[in-house]
Amino acid sequence: MATMNMVHAINLALKEEMQRDKDVVILGEDVGRDGGVFRVTEGLLEQFGEARVMDTPLAESGIVGTAIGMAVYGLKPVAEIQFMGFIYPAADQIFNHAARIRSRSRGRYSVPMVIRTPYGVGIRSPEHHSESSEAHFCHMPGIKVVVPSSPYYAKGLLISAIRDPDPVIFLESTRLYRMIKEDVPEGEYTVPLGKARIVQEGGQVTVISWGSMLQKTIKAIEGVDAEVIDLMTLNPFDEEAIFNSVKKTGRAVVVYEAPKTGGFGAEISASIAEDAMLYLKGPIKRVTGYDAVLPLPKLEDYYMPSTERIRKAIDEVMQY
Amino acid sequence: MRNDLSKDALKRLYAVMLTIRRFEERVVSLYPEQEMKCPVHLCIGQEAIAAGVCAHLGTEDYIFSTHRSHGHCIAKGMDLKPIAAELYGRSDGCSRGRGGSMHLADPEHGIPGTSAIVGGCIPLAVGAGLSSVMQGHARVSVAFFGDGAADEGTFHESLNFASLKKLPVVFVCEDNYYATNSPRSARQPDIPIAEKGRGYAIPGITVDGNDVLLVHQAAEEAVMRARSGGGPTLLEFTTYRWKAHVGPNSDIDEGCRPAGAHERWLKKCPLEMFQRYLLEHAAVSAEELERISVRVDREIDEAVVFGKNSPYPDASELTEYV
Ligand SMILES: Cc1ncc(C[n+]2csc(CCOP(=O)(O)OP(=O)(O)O)c2C)c(N)n1
Ligand SMILES: [Mg+2]
Numbered sequence: 001m002a003t004m005n006m007v008h009a010i011n012l013a014l015k016e017e018m019q020r021d022k023d024v025v026i027l028g029e030d031v032g033r034d035g036g037v038f039r040v041t042e043g044l045l046e047q048f049g050e051a052r053v054m055d056t057p058l059a060e061s062g063i064v065g066t067a068i069g070m071a072v073y074g075l076k077p078v079a080e081i082q083f084m085g086f087i088y089p090a091a092d093q094i095f096n097h098a099a100r101i102r103s104r105s106r107g108r109y110s111v112p113m114v115i116r117t118p119y120g121v122g123i124r125s126p127e128h129h130s131e132s133s134e135a136h137f138c139h140m141p142g143i144k145v146v147v148p149s150s151p152y153y154a155k156g157l158l159i160s161a162i163r164d165p166d167p168v169i170f171l172e173s174t175r176l177y178r179m180i181k182e183d184v185p186e187g188e189y190t191v192p193l194g195k196a197r198i199v200q201e202g203g204q205v206t207v208i209s210w211g212s213m214l215q216k217t218i219k220a221i222e223g224v225d226a227e228v229i230d231l232m233t234l235n236p237f238d239e240e241a242i243f244n245s246v247k248k249t250g251r252a253v254v255v256y257e258a259p260k261t262g263g264f265g266a267e268i269s270a271s272i273a274e275d276a277m278l279y280l281k282g283p284i285k286r287v288t289g290y291d292a293v294l295p296l297p298k299l300e301d302y303y304m305p306s307t308e309r310i311r312k313a314i315d316e317v318m319q320y
Numbered sequence: 321m322r323n324d325l326s327k328d329a330l331k332r333l334y335a336v337m338l339t340i341r342r343f344e345e346r347v348v349s350l351y352p353e354q355e356m357k358c359p360v361h362l363c364i365g366q367e368a369i370a371a372g373v374c375a376h377l378g379t380e381d382y383i384f385s386t387h388r389s390h391g392h393c394i395a396k397g398m399d400l401k402p403i404a405a406e407l408y409g410r411s412d413g414c415s416r417g418r419g420g421s422m423h424l425a426d427p428e429h430g431i432p433g434t435s436a437i438v439g440g441c442i443p444l445a446v447g448a449g450l451s452s453v454m455q456g457h458a459r460v461s462v463a464f465f466g467d468g469a470a471d472e473g474t475f476h477e478s479l480n481f482a483s484l485k486k487l488p489v490v491f492v493c494e495d496n497y498y499a500t501n502s503p504r505s506a507r508q509p510d511i512p513i514a515e516k517g518r519g520y521a522i523p524g525i526t527v528d529g530n531d532v533l534l535v536h537q538a539a540e541e542a543v544m545r546a547r548s549g550g551g552p553t554l555l556e557f558t559t560y561r562w563k564a565h566v567g568p569n570s571d572i573d574e575g576c577r578p579a580g581a582h583e584r585w586l587k588k589c590p591l592e593m594f595q596r597y598l599l600e601h602a603a604v605s606a607e608e609l610e611r612i613s614v615r616v617d618r619e620i621d622e623a624v625v626f627g628k629n630s631p632y633p634d635a636s637e638l639t640e641y642v
Contacts, residue, residue, distance in 0.1 A: 034501050034576075057471035057507040058438055058499045086437065089472070125359050126419055128436055292639045295418035296409040297357040302635040 001183050006176050009151035009184045010040050010116070013158040014078065016188065018048050021076065024162060027054040028063060028080030037082050038118060038177055064090035064115060068098050068167075071113040076162055084119040084171070085128020091136075098167040099142030110165040114158070119147075120212045120257055121294065121304050122174030130174075130294045132212075132258040137169045138235040138267065144168040144193055145234040147211035149176065151184050153232060156191030164193060173212035180215070196238035198245070202227035205251040205314055208242060208268060210234065213255045213305060220255075220310035224318070234264055242268065243276050250281035251317045255310050260288040282320030285313040325536070329375070330602050333532055335612045336371040337591055339619070340391040343400060346620050347390075347407065348568040355628070356407045358420030363391040365530075365562035368590035369494050370395035372535030373462060373555075376543040382430040382448045382461040384441035387422045388494075388561075389434040392464045398426045400619055404627030412630035416637070430459075438499070439472030441465065442491070446478045449487035449552075460546045462490045468499025470513045479520040479554065486551035490542045491522075493556045494529060500565045501576040517554035529557025530590040533597070560585035 004012070018024045026032075026041055026048075032055040035042030045053040056063050060081055067077035081087045087094070094115070102110045120132045137145045146161055146168055148154035154172070161168040199218065204225040209217040214230050221228060227245050231237055246252050252272050254265035265286040272284055287305045294303060325333075344362045351360065363370070366388075374395035377383065385392040393403060398414070406413030407421055415423050415433070425433035432448075435441060445463035452459040469475055470493060482489045493513050497504050517524025523545075527538045535557060542553035560581070564571035572582050598604035 030500055030502055037500075055502060055506055058468040058502070059471045059473060061473055062471075089437070089439075089474075123359075124357055126423065129359075290639050292642050293418075295633075295638065296420045298409055298632040299418060299635065299638050302638050 001185050003181050004151055004184050005178045005181050006148070006151045006154045006172065007038060007040050007178060009155040010158055010172065011042060011044070012184065012186065013155040014041065014044060015047065017159055017162045018044065018052065023074060024076045024078065025052045025054065025070070026078050026080070027056050027067060029056060029058055029082055031055060031080050036080055038174065040116070040172070041080065060086055060090040061093055064093040065097065067113050067115070068093060068101070068111055071111045072101060072109050076112050078114045078116060078162060081115060081117040083129050084117045084131040084133060087115070087117055094137070094143065094167070094169075095140050099140045102142060102166065111167045112165050114161045114168045114170050116170045116172060118174045118177070119171040120173045120175060121300060122177070122212070124297050124300065126294050126296050126300075130300070132256070132289065134171060134234055135258060135262055135264045138264055142166070143235065145171070146193060146232065147171045147173075147234060148232065149211050149214040149230050150180055151182050153191055153230075155184050156189050157193065157232060159188070160190045160193050163190070168193070171211060175212050176215075191232070193233045194236045194238060195233065196229050196231045196241040198241070199228040199230050200226070202249065204249055205253060205317055206242070206245040206249045207253045207255060207314065209255040213257055216305065216307050217255045217310055220307040221314065224314055226314065237268070239271055239275070242272065246272055246276045247279045250279050252280070252284045253287060253310070253313050253317055254284070255287045255305055257289045257304055259291045260286060261291050263288055282317045285317050287313045325533075327602060327604060330598060331604060331608065331612065333371050333375055333536065334594060334598060334609070335616065336374070336395050337367040337532060337594065338612060339400070339616050340367040340370060340394050341591055342616050342620055343394060344390060346624065348563070350624065351568040357409055358407060358422070359566050360407070360421045360568065361388040361566050362563045362568065363388050363561070365585065365590070366494055366496060366559045367391055368532035368535050368594070369492065369529045369557045369559060370464070372532045373490070373492055373539040375536055376539050377430075377460065377462065379429055380457070381459050382432070382445065382452070383464065384432070384445040384448070384462070385434040385464045386438070386441060386466060386469070387436040388466070389424050389464070390421070393424045393426065393431055393434070396431060397429045398424070398431065400623035401626040402426070404623040405630045408627040408630065409632065410627060410630035411633045412626065416641075417633045439465065439469040439474040442469065442474050442478040443481075445489055446482045446487060449482065449489040450485060452488055453485075458488075458547055460488045460490060460543050462492055464492045464494065466499060467493060467495040467497065467504050467513060468507070469493070470516065471499070471507055476516075479517060479522055479552070482552040483520045483522045486549065488546035488549075489552040490539070490546055491552060491554045493554065495556050495558050496561045498561070498565070498577060512556055514554055514556035522552050522554050524554035524556065526556045526558065529559035530588045530593065532590060532594050560588075562586070
């Protein structure tokens with residue numbers, strides 16, 4: 001067991017899966033010689049060679065489309081998109097093809113592909129370099145969306161994502177990359193997709209979060225009898241874990257950094273309202289970014305949900 | 321070398337190049353203060369292209385640019401003050417301090433807003449060209465982009481459409497041989513980017529982008545062709561970026577690019593070459609160059625003071641302009 005940050009944990013997951021399965025290949029801009037913008041693929045070119053760690057042209061639609069074709073015919077590509085804002089040129093391939101080949105072939109083909117991309121506020125750069133647009137991808141049937149919140153879970157979830165028969169968008173918070181270190185076992189372990197985890201048990205309020213916001217959420221609940229859920233997989237999400245908790249606590253707060261409108265918290269809130277309405281003692285609250293294009297630092301600090309904002313929402317729900 | 325440009329025109333070209341160089345160098349020296357809290361992609365070494373191309377554009381013509389846009393915006397006539405304020409994230413910045421270095425905008429100078437999406441601006445330039453035609457303007461639309469953008473589908477789609485409609489567009493590829501640390505030879509088959517024009521029936525030409533007079537001449541033809549209804553041109557200017565892909569430092573010790581090439585290109589400094597030409601062949605005196613230099617430095621001083629003194633945007637502005 002070694003202590004490592006998320007960059008190293010993801011790197012380890014890639015390395016072990018490539019050792020285990022020769023069909024796992026990596027492709028993307030600067031992933032080989034350079035080891036990727038955030039050095040997540042560092043050392044893999046040296047270990048596995050150019051055929052399995054491929055520097056591609058600067059063309060996201062081409063990268064993802066090519067990965068889909070590879071996945072349909074026997075390989076397990078892990079494509080990297082340098083920042084989430086650069087995934088949009090590939091949206092056509094993801095939505096129109098990756099998501100639909102299983103259905104189009106009536107289950108005879110699937111697309112065992114992973115697209116890894118850094119997301120969210122973290123490097124103090126506006127717009128494309130700080131996007132948190134997970135909800136777009138959750139809306140499209142046929143795609144799984146996974147967001148780890150710590151090194152241990154990043155490794156286990158990525159291994160599951162690589163082995164999954166369907167396309168997975170794997171979102172890596174730039175802020176978390178080097179922020180937390182924790183024990184990560186070497187060798188195989190998996191964290192199942194589609195399952196949330198209870199980070200902390202509690203009885204008075206359920207706080208649901210994922211990825212970059214989990215740490216802040218944990219800080220914000222200090223002194224509150226709160227149950228914290230790390231969703232980990234957004235699509236398909238673990239409704240049961242949420243309902244069980246909300247039925248117990250009667251209160252729910254959802255925390256995420258994307259813009260509020262149409263964010264994934266809306267889906268969670270609606271599901272709770274549909275299935276656990278009668279257990280609720282107060283309104284469901286969302287603590288989110290604002291409906292704005294992500295601006296530069298000074299405004300960025302206002303944009304991101306702070307522990308104070310999270311705490312305020314919890315207090316409001318508790319006092320309702 | 322051509323010698324049909326007036327002394328004033330030559331001095332203007334020089335002043336633009338020098339402004340770009342000195343502005344970027346000022347960013348280099350100020351960046352460590354950590355008050356400019358945005359990534360900066362500097363164009364030191366590539367100044368001749370922006371200057372030589374924009375010399376043919378009027379205020380009303382359009383330019384579209386990229387993450388590496390300071391030079392293009394300065395050459396198009398943008399005031400340094402709102403650029404400096406933008407780099408400082410202040411409310412007098414050209415994007416009200418929300419966008420930073422990669423998102424400069426100045427509608428009054430035909431700059432609707434640059435963005436970092438590689439290749440993203442190219443079809444926008446085509447659309448602006450189409451709009452110019454449909455509205456009966458004689459405005460020319462210029463897309464500045466890098467060799468990396470020529471990997472993207474948008475580049476090819478744009479050439480095709482612009483050619484089909486014979487639009488007043490000039491495609492300006494600054495071929496500095498690298499997209500971040502990825503050499504062009506690892507991303508594209510070995511043919512000049514300008515030759516890709518042929519597949520779309522667009523005249524294409526590869527020109528030494530560090531020789532401002534050659535740039536000026538090639539751009540003149542292209543802009544005239546565009547303005548007179550002759551359709552688009554693809555200009556490939558070979559050049560080299562002196563600094564790292566992003567940030568104020570050199571990447572020479574990082575082994576991303578061969579050290580030998582770096583040294584060769586430093587010897588081909590576009591400013592020094594032009595300066596020599598002006599002194600030796602254009603009867604421009606050292607005093608005249610010095611006067612330009614003093615003026616440029618003063619303008620930059622003023623811009624920096626302006627930027628640093630401008631207030632930060634207010635939190636209440638966060639959801640505006642969406
Ligand atoms: C669509 C997209 N993909 C990836 C990136 C990340 N990125 C920023 S600049 C750059 C290289 C661009 O190279 P080039 O077009 O040659 O311009 P240069 O930096 O050399 O001026 C890359 C890959 C991006 N900004 N946009
Ligand atoms: Mg380049």
